[in-house]
Amino acid sequence: MDTVTNFSGLRDVGIALLAVxxxxxxxxxxAAYFxxxxxxxxxxxxxxxxxNDRIGWTAQAIIFPxxxxxxxxxxxxxxxxxxxxxxxxxxxxxxLLVVAGFVFWLPISLxxxxxxxxxxxxxxxxNPSAPVEVGRNAWSFWPHTLSILAAIALMGAALALAGALPTLGWVVAELAVAGALLGVLVMHDWPLFMSYVIVLVMAIGLIRSG
Incomplete structure (x- = not known):
């Protein structure tokens, strides 16, 4: 029996991930800012x-968490x-790492x-002499980012080992690890949407596997 058949509603999870x-x-x-x-x-x-963009700014602060x-x-x-x-x-x-990423992001969103x-x-x-700190609570950015990328890598590996995404799962894991290394060592930053580009690859794979 194919391992994928042991999963119940795997395609549905992929569709839900795609929606996310x-x-x-x-x-x-x-947000115009970003x-x-x-x-x-x-x-x-x-x-x-x-x-000048309160709706867009507020939307991203709510949507991300x-x-x-x-x-x-x-x-x-x-x-x-x-x-x-x-x-x-x-x-x-x-x-659990995604939960940690959620918790680390809350101070930023608030x-x-x-x-x-x-x-x-x-x-x-x-007052130019006392400028506002837009990036307050930025201390939690990297713990959040690395938690999310590690979570994606581990889930990719889990799906590969389980036989659901035997090749693509490893690709997802490698992309997440590469993203973490690129962000920390080269860019010194990481666009959040890039993490979800990798999740998109996972979601499409899950949909196709069903």
Whole structure:
């Protein structure tokens, strides 16, 4: 019997993951601030973009944590459907890492919501000698990013070992590891949407496997 047949509703999980990716991408590009390349560094310009785009700014602050939470739930569903012990443990650690990524992102989203609500007033009273810190709580960015990329890598490996994505699972894992190394060692940054591009590869593979 093909290992994939031991999974219940694997294709449905892939479709759900695809939906999460779409929602995440909407959030990633909803704010005018994050459509700038490169991102603005001048505090006055930052505040102006945020104040003039409160809907988009607020949308990304809400969508991102919801997408991480939905991903954690879907990874948890896959844990329950893993047919063997080793893949199940890898998937379980993966799901827990997504939960950690969700928790690490909360301080950033909460600050962004606060900033969006007060940006217009902060712009009105802007003092160049005491600029606003747009990137507050940035300490949690790398713990979040590495947690998510590690989770994707482990889930890819779990799906490969379980036989659901025997080749593509390893590709997903390698992409996540490469992303972590590239972000930390070369870019010194990591665009969040790139993590979900890798999740997109996983989602398409799961849909096709069903």
């Amino acid at each position: 990716v779409v929602v995440f991408m909407i959030g990633a590009f909803s 459509r700038q390349a490169p991102l603005p560094t001048d505090p006055l310009q930052q505040l102006t973009l945020i104040a 919801l997408a991480f939470l939905a991903t954690a739930i879907l990874f948890g569903v896959m844990v329950a459907r893993m047919p063997d012990v080793a893949p199940r443990w890898l998937a379980m650690i993966s799901a 600050h962004r919501l606060e900033l969006g609500a007060n940006a217009a007033e902060m712009l009105r009273t802007f």
